[in-house]
Amino acid sequence: MRLKSAGKYLKSYGLGVQNAMAYRTDFWLGLVSGVFPLMIQLFIWNAVYTAAPGSEVYGYTHDQMIAYTIMAIVVGRLISTGFEYEIAGDIKNGGLNKFIVQPISYFWYRMMCFYGTKSIQLAAFTLLLLALLLGFSWQSTLSLSDDRIVWFGISLLFALILNGMIFYLLSLLAFWMTEVWAVFIGFNLLTNIMSGGVFPLDIFGPAVNRVLQWLPFPYTIYFPVNIWSGKISEAEIGTGLVIQAIWTVVAALVASSCWRYGIKKYVAVGG
Amino acid sequence: MYLLREMLKHMRIYGLFVKNCLIAQMEYRMNFVISIAQECVFTFAKLLYVILIYQVGVDINGLSPDHVLLFIGTYMIMTGFYVLFFMDNFYQLSQHIQSGLLDVMMTKPVSLQFMVTLRRINFSFPIPNFIVGTSMVVMAWRRLGLESGPQEIGLFLLLIVCGIVLMYALFLLPMLLSFYIIKTQSLIEITDKFWDFNNMPMGIYSRWIQRIGTFLLPIFVITNFPVLAMMDELDTLASIWVFAVPIVMLLVTRKVWRFCLSKYSSASS
Known part of the structure; x- marks a missing residue:
């Protein structure tokens, strides 16, 4: 019986894997479109570090900043969701009906799909990263220990789960608003900025930064990337992982109570 | 005489488009x-670069933070014009082709290119861009102590108009691929990201990128040249190019448009 119930979610996971395989061009094109902002930022940082040679900017050495810039864009891509549009579509057009009458949890179906898609992308990314590590000899310039690479991997997984939860919670907004697309686009960019996906959060100054640390967003990009860049000390890594886990649980609890309220409002439009 | 009459007709119709779009958007x-x-968030994302430059506070390739502010302000104003006049139309082109609406548009007694590429005017998106962009330009202009006689401001505005024309031709061109490919989402994304090169002055890029962005895919001409003209840094060749390239690109785009249409076989029945 238990096996049976696990089976359907395994199937959902498989759907996600298939999805990632089917739309692989989309994923690669997505990475390519990340190349332009990356180039712009690399030129900016190179110009900045040339103007102030030998110094640290916001406590980052030149190599650390370059590593941050590259990894922030890649990590931002890897943890990005996209299912919020599908959930909102299901709620608006009545696609949710078929899930309500079936013995499957909508939440787990969506999440397993998401994890399926992401595991393929993560696999592709790991291969790419290995190539980069060998090609750029990053390990020597960043003094990147094997421990750190493992911690980075773990924090990246946590970040993925946390971000999935945040955007699941956001997508439930569709119960109360019919046109949520603009909200999604705006929120996506805003959280990307607050997560440190564009520039390191240090550019906002210490005051704003302290406030941001109280939000879940820095733990999706800024935290894992800085494990990689070496800006975060080994001692702080453990604390960060715990905070990631706490935020994930909080988001899950809020989401489940929002779902309970939302589903009462749901009117099942469409056939 | 015929040409004049047609132009007047199209201008009158454009006035109706403006009115119609305004009414439609005020309805919701x-x-x-x-x-x-939503656009405020995007404007904020562009402002991050300004925050960064002022925070670091060093001259970058001979440009002070105030200069950079002038460049980014102009970039924001031009983005405002892009979303005001063109964005909605260009995004919808592939939908028109897929849904067969293009066939209906062909039957209208106006220029098809006019009808397809200028039908929609978006009034909401440009607002944050114009407000923030103009304030930045005015602030930087004052801080740099640039001349602000009618001559300078007139030239600046003239170059902005040239930029708008060039923007139309340059950004319509990749969208014409919609005649051949179905999924244009990533195409749109790449074009948008490409435009963001203007988020920093062209001076920070390598020589090759500067050349490509000036001559091959002249996006730098749109936002950088008006500012360079104000800083008195346009040489003779560049001064000719800034007026010539909008016309050249307009002709190229028109040719490609006609070619695509001649190959077009209606999508739906």
Whole structure:
């Protein structure tokens, strides 16, 4: 019986894997479109570090900043969701009906799909990263220990789960608003900025930064990337992982109570 | 005489488009407000670069933070014009082709290119861009102590108009691929990201990128040249190019448009 119930979610996971395989061009094109902002930022940082040679900017050495810039864009891509549009579509057009009458949890179906898609992308990314590590000899310039690479991997997984939860919670907004697309686009960019996906959060100054640390967003990009860049000390890594886990649980609890309220409002439009 | 009459007709129709779009957007006021909020986030993302430059506070390739502010301000104003006049139309081109609406548009007694590429005017998105962009330009202009006689401001505005024309031709060109490919989402994304090169002055890029962005895919001409002209840094060749390239690109785009149409076989029945 238990096996049976696990089976359907395994199937959902498989759907996600298939999805990632089917739309692989989309994923690669997505990475390519990340190349332009990356180039712009690399030129900016190179110009900045040339103007102030030998110094640290916001406590980052030149190599650390370059590593941050590259990894922030890649990590931002890897943890990005996209299912919020599908959930909102299901709620608006009545696609949710078929899930309500079936013995499957909508939440787990969506999440397993998401994890399926992401595991393929993560696999592709790991291969790419290995190539980069060998090609750029990053390990020597960043003094990147094997421990750190493992911690980075773990924090990246946590970040993925946390971000999935945040955007699941956001997508439930569709119960109360019919046109949520603009909200999604705006929120996506805003959280990307607050997560440190564009520039390191240090550019906002210490005051704003302290406030941001109280939000879940820095733990999706800024935290894992800085494990990689070496800006975060080994001692702080453990604390960060715990905070990631706490935020994930909080988001899950809020989401489940929002779902309970939302589903009462749901009117099942469409056939 | 015929040409003049046609132009007047199209201008009158454009006036009706403006009115129609304004009415349509005012009908859904909540949507309008949310769109402004959404664009505010995008404007903030562009402002990050300004924050960064002032925080670091060093001259970059001979450009002070105030200069950079002038460049980014102009970039924001031009983005405002792009979303005001063109964005909605260009995004919808592939939908028109897929849904067969293009066939209906062909039957109208106006220029098809005019009808397809200028039909929609978006009033919500440009608002944050114009407000923030203009304030930045005015602030930087004052701080740099640039001349602000009617001559300088007139030239600046003239170059902005040239930029708008060039923007139309340059950004329509990749969208014409919609005649051949179905999924244009990533195409749109790449074009948008390419435009963001203007988020920093062209001076920070390598020589090759500067050349490509000036001559091959002249996006730098759109936002960088008006500012360079104000800083008195346009040489003779560049001064000719800034007026010539909009006309050249317009002709190229028109040719490609005609070619695509001649190959077009209606999508739906």
